[in-house]
Each structure stands twice: as structure tokens, then as C-alpha cells.
Amino acid sequence: MSESVITPPSAATDMATALPNAPGVLQEVAVEPKAPATKRSKKVKKLTKKDIDEVLMHDIVDLRGHNHWDWDPKTPPPFQNFEELEVTIGSLTQSGEGLALLPDRGDGWVLVVPFVVPGEKVKARVYRHNWGYSHADLVEVIQPAENRIAKDDILCKYFGTCAGCQLQHFSYADQMKFKRQVVENAFKNYASKYFASLPPVDPVSQSPIQSEYRTKITPHFEALNPKHQSAGKAQSVQIGFMQAGKRRILDIEECPIGTPIVNEGMKIMRAEVQKNIASYKKGATMLLRESNPIVPGTESDDPPTTTKICVTDHKATITEWVGKYRFDYPAGSFFQNNNAILPSLIGYVQQQLHLPLSSAGAAIAEPTLASTSTTLNHEIKYLVDAYCGSGLFGITCHEGFKKVLGVEISAASISCATNNLVLNKLSTDTTAFHLDDADKIFAHIDFPSEETALIIDPPRKGCSEEFLDQMVAFLPARVVYVSCNVQTQARDLQGLLDRCASKGLPGYKVEAIRGFDLFPQTRHVEGVMTLTRL
Numbered sequence: 001m002s003e004s005v006i007t008p009p010s011a012a013t014d015m016a017t018a019l020p021n022a023p024g025v026l027q028e029v030a031v032e033p034k035a036p037a038t039k040r041s042k043k044v045k046k047l048t049k050k051d052i053d054e055v056l057m058h059d060i061v062d063l064r065g066h067n068h069w070d071w072d073p074k075t076p077p078p079f080q081n082f083e084e085l086e087v088t089i090g091s092l093t094q095s096g097e098g099l100a101l102l103p104d105r106g107d108g109w110v111l112v113v114p115f116v117v118p119g120e121k122v123k124a125r126v127y128r129h130n131w132g133y134s135h136a137d138l139v140e141v142i143q144p145a146e147n148r149i150a151k152d153d154i155l156c157k158y159f160g161t162c163a164g165c166q167l168q169h170f171s172y173a174d175q176m177k178f179k180r181q182v183v184e185n186a187f188k189n190y191a192s193k194y195f196a197s198l199p200p201v202d203p204v205s206q207s208p209i210q211s212e213y214r215t216k217i218t219p220h221f222e223a224l225n226p227k228h229q230s231a232g233k234a235q236s237v238q239i240g241f242m243q244a245g246k247r248r249i250l251d252i253e254e255c256p257i258g259t260p261i262v263n264e265g266m267k268i269m270r271a272e273v274q275k276n277i278a279s280y281k282k283g284a285t286m287l288l289r290e291s292n293p294i295v296p297g298t299e300s301d302d303p304p305t306t307t308k309i310c311v312t313d314h315k316a317t318i319t320e321w322v323g324k325y326r327f328d329y330p331a332g333s334f335f336q337n338n339n340a341i342l343p344s345l346i347g348y349v350q351q352q353l354h355l356p357l358s359s360a361g362a363a364i365a366e367p368t369l370a371s372t373s374t375t376l377n378h379e380i381k382y383l384v385d386a387y388c389g390s391g392l393f394g395i396t397c398h399e400g401f402k403k404v405l406g407v408e409i410s411a412a413s414i415s416c417a418t419n420n421l422v423l424n425k426l427s428t429d430t431t432a433f434h435l436d437d438a439d440k441i442f443a444h445i446d447f448p449s450e451e452t453a454l455i456i457d458p459p460r461k462g463c464s465e466e467f468l469d470q471m472v473a474f475l476p477a478r479v480v481y482v483s484c485n486v487q488t489q490a491r492d493l494q495g496l497l498d499r500c501a502s503k504g505l506p507g508y509k510v511e512a513i514r515g516f517d518l519f520p521q522t523r524h525v526e527g528v529m530t531l532t533r534l
Ligand SMILES: C[S@@+](CC[C@H](N)C(=O)[O-])C[C@H]1O[C@@H](n2cnc3c(N)ncnc32)[C@H](O)[C@@H]1O
Pocket: 334, 335, 336, 386, 387, 388, 389, 390, 391, 392, 393, 407, 408, 409, 410, 413, 436, 437, 438, 439, 457, 458, 459, 460
């Protein structure tokens, strides 16, 4: 047997390519449906280093305590096809799956098992192999952990079969502990050079509601099989979300994390698709999004009366309210999906923007959207909102700034952002949104850097090298970095601090790192990190 050494990546450049596609950091929204696969492949494939999921490998190395494998990758993985094993769950991955170490298989092979709790003894069926680890389905919980939520108390009857939620078998307090650990591990693994000097990661800010919070859901369906159709074979129509661990759609009538109005919409949409299924040549992903338009005739009331509707047309306009602010945007474009937590997320971002530059990091009260007027920091006068979308942060955080400039690459979002300025009666002389690549954001900015705060809220892949280069050339006094991918967020922190160090600049102090639970019952967490220029 040869000894293979797998070194988890630590260099920012390695992670720049590894992270966006890593299976451990899957998209928040379920993937597009693919052709149904009724059977798992029986072929045992040869493994290569390409099979390593970089994020998962950190968890595996932590569980094993080292990264040496005395295992020859040319030999097949140490299992029979679909072997069932009784294992004890040792830890959780950053994606909320369990890891079990098998010391007597393949020099410490690791099984990845979903829907389990550390300490539990479970039966698992192996189905897919990677370098040093295999994925397995959960067959049975033999000895449940004390903190496992009882079956009858689990929110959704499809939990464990549907791929949408991973943590419904955890109490909400345990979900919060898990997510705080995910944030901490991201910085430990991807900002490792600076981890010792970071402040302790704060507890995750909870969502005020843990069910019925998602204002957007995207169920899928597949067309009927034409061969079965012409043979007159009965076929059932599956309309719902992807099954856990399978490329197959699970038929779901209702999603308990969706708001009541999107579930109403789902009922109508399902009936429609079921009635007309024979006319569909291809399957599709449907959009169901909550909108809160003003009831006609009440526009001039203060406040106007709003109603709730479910929108299914990608191009239709959604109206959403965040505290006193109104946002209109196309249904198919990006907007945060948990409206209930936005006041506390925005309130926190406002507070972080206005922390005193000299003695930042003081304990802060529970943030609320309205709390800024008493805490404005007059050292910082300008705000740059990079990746501004339809203007959420630029608009809700504009108070106390002389000028606000947002930049966004989507033309549709920029025209909404500009329209949202008007809807919220903000002056276009002091707040503006420009269509541009965030990589060039500082080319057009003449704000003094020592009086400028920057909000960064990029897509999951994080900031580009070019973005970080120009940021270091400008050096904003305060940075608040919001991210739905804490691994790329931590990687970018290390990239930023490395760049400062290589130029002999004092760099930034990290004031605070905190998760926000925008996605209860799922593995996802939104990270917010505050930096002050030294
Ligand atoms: C996570 S969303 C945040 C949007 C907004 N901050 C919000 O909370 O509604 C990321 C946004 O970045 C935009 N984006 C992606 N790549 C970009 C780039 N290179 N330059 C500017 N904007 C970009 C996307 O269109 C999207 O609107």
C-alpha cells in the first residue's frame, strides 16, 4: 500500500478555484432537475484527487486528527456495493451531515451520513465513493441522541427525504450552535494565518420565525415519459423539490418553511401542472414569490394598506417592505428570502457602519432597523455599496451619510435600485446606483478613503482578485462584508490582509464576526464581518 498525503488547501489561490464548485457549499436554492435516475450506478470508479471536496476534507481531517492515508487509490474503495454498516457519528460537516470514522476500513475511511446527530449509532448504506470517504444513505437510527427532535415534532413530513432542509432534527438552539461553529470553522480553515488575532465569533442572530419564513420557493416538475405515454402506461406526476442524495423529484404539496401565501400559490400551480401535464414536452422549475403590494386607493394613506399575493411570472414586479422602506424588484431577480430577519440584519449593519473608528468593538444592544439615528458616526461620511442588487443596503443604511454610491452588474437590478430611491423619497443627488462591475468600483469614486465605509455583499463565489486589489489601493476606513458563503468570506479576508501585508500597510482590525440565520432548518448561514482600517 502506498501512503497518500492529502493536504487541505490553505493558500488563498487554491481556494479561489476550489470553493465555488465545492459540493459542501451547494446553492441555497435546489438545483435544476436532471433526468431521473432510478438506480444508482454499480460501477466502482477509480478515484482521483479531483474527487476531493475541499470544504469537506477539512472536516474529515479534523475527525481523523491527521491527513495521512495509508491507502492505494488504485485499489477500489473498501466496501461492497451498497454495503450496510452500523456506525457511530463522530462529528458534523459544515453542510450539517454526520461523519463516522471506520478505523478498520481503508486506513480510517470516513462515511458521510445525512440527517444524524453526533454520538448516534446508525445504520447507513454506502452508495458513492470519493478519495478517503464515501457517501451513505441513512437507513435507521439505532441509538438516537438525547437532543434529537422526536419524529412527531419534526416540522415537515418530508424531512429526511427532501434535499431542501438538513437540520429539522435539531432544536433551534442546537441549529444556532451548529451555525456559529460553521462560521468559526470557516475562518479557522480559510483565514488560518490570521485566525489567532480574530475576535471570538459572536452567537448567531436568530430568525424571529423558524417556519413559514421563505418568501420565495422554486419547485420543479418533469414531463411525462413519451415512451410510457405512447404505451399507455400510468405515470405519476412529481411536483416538488429534489430528493436527498438522488436526482429525482419528490412530490410535495406544501413546504413548511415557505410563507402561507407561497404555499397557497403552490397548491394552485400544482393543480394546473397536474391538469396539463400531457402538454409539457419538458420539465421546468416554477417560481413562487410573495409580494406585498399596496391596496389600490390607499396609496396616500400613511401608512398605506398592503396585501399579500403570490407571483409566478419572473418578469412581474414584487413589492417588499423592510421596516419603513419599500423595495420593488423583478420576481426573477435576487432579493433576500427571509423578510422577517431583515430589520435586525439591517440594524446590525447600520450599527457596524457607525462604530467609532478609534474604539470600535464595543458591546452593542440588540439591533433594530430604527436605532441608527442616535448612534451615527460622523467620522464616516460616505458609503459605497458594492454588489448592491436593488439597493437594499444603500437605501436602508443611507442615513448619516453625505453620499451613497452603489454598484451592481445587473441592469435590471440597477434600474430597480434607482426606482427604489424615488419610491423611498431619497435624493438622487446624494444617493446613486451605477451599472458596473464591482471590480472597477473605485475607479469612479472620489470619496476620501478615511471617511468612507464599504459594504460588500457578493454572490457565493465571493470577491475576485481584482476587487481585492483595488480595495487595497483605495483602503476604505470601515468595511462591512455580508456573505451567504462564510468560506469565501474568510478566504477574502485572508486575501485582503495578505495584500496589505505585502505592501507594508498596517491593514485592518477585524471588529466582529457574526452569523445571521436567514435560513432556519437548513445548513446555510449568512456571515457579517466588520473591519476597521488601522
Ligand atoms: C448576494 S446578492 C446581494 C444583493 C444586495 N446586496 C441585496 O442584499 O439585495 C449579489 C449581487 O451581486 C451582483 N453581482 C454579481 N457579480 C457582480 C459584479 N462582478 N459586479 C457587481 N455586481 C455583481 C448580483 O447581480 C447580485 O445582485
